[in-house]
Amino acid sequence: xxxxxxxxxxxxxxxxxxVSAGAAVxxxxxxxxxADSLGYPVVVKAQVQVGGRGKAGGIKLAADxxxxxxxxxxxxxxxxxxxxxxxxxxxxxxDIAEEYYASFTLDRAAKLHxxxxxxxxxxxxxxxxxxxxxxxxxxxxDPVDGLSEERCREWVEAAHLDPKATEGAVEVxxxxxxxxxxxxxxxxxxNPLILTPEGRVHALDAKVSxxxxxxxxxxxxxEYDATQVRDTRERFAHERGLQYxxxxxxxxxxxxxxxxxxxxxxxxxxxxxAAANFLDIGGGANAEVMTGALEVITSDANVRSIFINIFGGxxxxxxxxxxxxxALERVQIGAPIVIRLDGTNADEGRKILEPxxxxxxxxxxxxxxxxxxxxELAK
Amino acid sequence: MSIFxxxxxxxxxxxxxxxxxxxxxxxxxxxxxxxxxxxxPKKAGTDxxxxxxxxxxxxxxxxxxxxxxxxxxxxxxxxxxxxxxxEAGIEFIACITEGVPxxxxxxxxxxxxxxxxxxxxxxxxxxxxISPGKCNIGxxxxxxxxxxxxxxxxxxxxxxxxxxxxxxxQKDIGVTTCVGIGGDPVPGTSFIDCLxxxxxxxxxxxxxxxxxIGGSAEEEAAAFxxxxxxxxxxxYVAGVTAPPGKKMGHAGAIVSGGKGTAEAKIAALREAxxxxxxxxxxxxxxxxxxxxxx
Numbered sequence: 001x002x003x004x005x006x007x008x009x010x011x012x013x014x015x016x017x018x019v020s021a022g023a024a025v026x027x028x029x030x031x032x033x034x035a036d037s038l039g040y041p042v043v044v045k046a047q048v049q050v051g052g053r054g055k056a057g058g059i060k061l062a063a064d065x066x067x068x069x070x071x072x073x074x075x076x077x078x079x080x081x082x083x084x085x086x087x088x089x090x091x092x093x094x095d096i097a098e099e100y101y102a103s104f105t106l107d108r109a110a111k112l113h114x115x116x117x118x119x120x121x122x123x124x125x126x127x128x129x130x131x132x133x134x135x136x137x138x139x140x141x142d143p144v145d146g147l148s149e150e151r152c153r154e155w156v157e158a159a160h161l162d163p164k165a166t167e168g169a170v171e172v173x174x175x176x177x178x179x180x181x182x183x184x185x186x187x188x189x190x191n192p193l194i195l196t197p198e199g200r201v202h203a204l205d206a207k208v209s210x211x212x213x214x215x216x217x218x219x220x221x222x223e224y225d226a227t228q229v230r231d232t233r234e235r236f237a238h239e240r241g242l243q244y245x246x247x248x249x250x251x252x253x254x255x256x257x258x259x260x261x262x263x264x265x266x267x268x269x270x271x272x273x274a275a276a277n278f279l280d281i282g283g284g285a286n287a288e289v290m291t292g293a294l295e296v297i298t299s300d301a302n303v304r305s306i307f308i309n310i311f312g313g314x315x316x317x318x319x320x321x322x323x324x325x326x327a328l329e330r331v332q333i334g335a336p337i338v339i340r341l342d343g344t345n346a347d348e349g350r351k352i353l354e355p356x357x358x359x360x361x362x363x364x365x366x367x368x369x370x371x372x373x374x375x376e377l378a379k
Numbered sequence: 380m381s382i383f384x385x386x387x388x389x390x391x392x393x394x395x396x397x398x399x400x401x402x403x404x405x406x407x408x409x410x411x412x413x414x415x416x417x418x419x420p421k422k423a424g425t426d427x428x429x430x431x432x433x434x435x436x437x438x439x440x441x442x443x444x445x446x447x448x449x450x451x452x453x454x455x456x457x458x459x460x461x462x463x464x465x466e467a468g469i470e471f472i473a474c475i476t477e478g479v480p481x482x483x484x485x486x487x488x489x490x491x492x493x494x495x496x497x498x499x500x501x502x503x504x505x506x507x508x509i510s511p512g513k514c515n516i517g518x519x520x521x522x523x524x525x526x527x528x529x530x531x532x533x534x535x536x537x538x539x540x541x542x543x544x545x546x547x548x549q550k551d552i553g554v555t556t557c558v559g560i561g562g563d564p565v566p567g568t569s570f571i572d573c574l575x576x577x578x579x580x581x582x583x584x585x586x587x588x589x590x591x592i593g594g595s596a597e598e599e600a601a602a603f604x605x606x607x608x609x610x611x612x613x614x615y616v617a618g619v620t621a622p623p624g625k626k627m628g629h630a631g632a633i634v635s636g637g638k639g640t641a642e643a644k645i646a647a648l649r650e651a652x653x654x655x656x657x658x659x660x661x662x663x664x665x666x667x668x669x670x671x672x673x
Binding site: 106108109111112113142143144181184186211213214216217243245247255256257258259260261262263265266267269270275278280311312313314342343344366367368 | 406454455478479480481482485486488489490493518519520522523534535536537538539540541542545562564565589591592594595596599617618619620621622625626627628629631632657658659660
């Protein structure tokens with residue numbers, strides 16, 4: 001789950017990382033009020049989870065009340081790469097002497113945490129990595145040992161920041177590591193991490209991605225989850241506890257298991273179609289789950305046919321078939337359905353489905369044949 | 380032969396008394412696995428379908444000589460359960476539980492590597508391991524696999540593993556061991572661990588490998604294969620059409636920053652000499668052709 005900048009900054013502040021004083025607002029009046037009380041100049045920042053908002057006009061400096069109002073009016077409701085701005089973060093403007101980059105993430109290949117620090121901040125780190133890899137100072141941290149102050153200091157020194165920034169950077173990075181581990185983040189990134197002319201080190205931006213699996217020990221995740229931007233279909237699926245990812249095509253896909261669902265999306269594309277979604281209903285495939293899945297699929301206006309791809313392991317074919325039959329009684333479906341049912345007791349399952357077969361409900365013995373049929377029907 | 384587990388493996392189920400544990404524990408026993416006990420500190424002295432329950436893994440080992448454990452404990456308790464098993468001296472831990480935080484996985488992976496180098500962890504978030512006809516630990520339906528050999532299977536995906544076992548059985552091809560390593564960011568056992576073990580196993584003559592998008596495990600496996608594998612490998616990688624930035628169900632299955640794409644993985648595996656199936660059925664057919672020539 002990706003956080004908005006303002007949520008990331010509030011999280012950082014809880015771990016003692018210096019951030020600018022500011023306020024998250026949703027109306028022009030609140031924006032002006034916040035700006036007045038912070039004192040000018042302020043920065044008005046669009047809160048969207050997409051890069052390049054500065055270039056799109058989503059970040060503006062305001063010198064007084066009039067400018068704060070003008071910018072807030074312009075930016076609220078603005079569309080930035082398909083994301084509508086609903087929240088503004090108003091913060092006190094900072095003087096910048098230097099811009100750095102700092103982050104922690106998991107290095108899956110090394111199976112250790114990876115810290116990256118660069119004296120070249122404020123630009124895309126991927127670009128720095130490509131053009132000037134030596135400009136990034138890297139450190140691997142074993143989660144069992146944690147990050148000691150001594151190692152952190154060596155790391156900072158290797159990055160060749162302005163010597164004035166050393167003490168502040170060590171403190172920020174130790175706190176950032178704590179925010180990363182205790183907060184169960186997949187990523188914490190500060191870009192830019194600034195050095196002010198007075199020699200203070202300060203987070204001017206915050207990018208935080210949290211591990212959804214850690215929600216059980218973070219009650220505050222619920223609050224972040226409530227502000228997540230999901231398309232209507234994804235929200236609908238999320239409410240039903242289904243693993244759903246919206247795609248652009250016209251063949252609705254339902255499968256059991258993440259791997260099989262991914263594979264089903266692939267095969268629909270391989271035979272010349274385009275999948276409308278990824279949807280994993282998990283192992284059970286009972287009537288409840290199947291009903292929810294069909295409701296989600298049919299809520300997508302682009303869907304012209306539906307491919308249900310089920311492999312019975314522990315769940316027997318007849319249970320899956322009964323689930324499908326019952327779900328079909330509960331949900332009104334316009335698009336034709338193609339079923340492929342294989343695995344444990346597949347024959348028994350197919351026998352249950354047979355009396356229900358029609359133009360609207362077809363069955364094919366293999367994944368490939370079923371995909372071809374579903375794609376034909378979508379045309 | 381088989382890798383990691385066989386008919387002598389004695390297994391204790393951590394979380395045997397829970398919903399999943401009480402379903403799969405007896406099912407694994409009925410398959411023929413030596414399911415010697417379960418644990419639950421509050422229910423020691425009771426049993427689940429005749430399987431005795433002990434307070435701790437250490438107690439279970441003392442009473443039964445268990446050498447392996449299978450974890451069905453809910454995600455918040457997995458960190459403690461893995462360490463309990465390792466400290467008690469368990470050599471092979473299969474953790475089926477899904478939804479374990481990545482920071483916990485990274486922590487116990489490194490703790491095991493440092494303090495318990497002789498303990499192998501499989502998972503978390505995996506279907507388990509089956510050496511058909513000998514031992515089935517986890518949630519795989521045993522009857523969809525044909526025993527014997529000559530094929531070894533290693534996979535990041537549960538359902539695609541079942542699909543592979545089933546297709547091979549229908550072609551009358553046996554499997555020595557099928558290892559589901561799981562789809563999480565820090566799996567305890569990697570593709571390379573399994574490839575190395577299959578290469579050393581005299582009864583495994585060919586390997587089927589099922590990967591998916593995200594991370595670089597397939598690329599690392601390809602590099603290993605190139606240097607060390609003499610046995611033929613057939614591979615399939617799911618997620619060719621997955622859009623960047625979207626998690627496809629598994630916590631680890633995500634293409635981010637242009638990394639972890641199926642194309643790159645397929646190219647690396649092909650370069651290392653693996654035959655590539657573009658879908659699970661094609662991979663099954665390729666494997667049948669390989670086996671016919673052995």
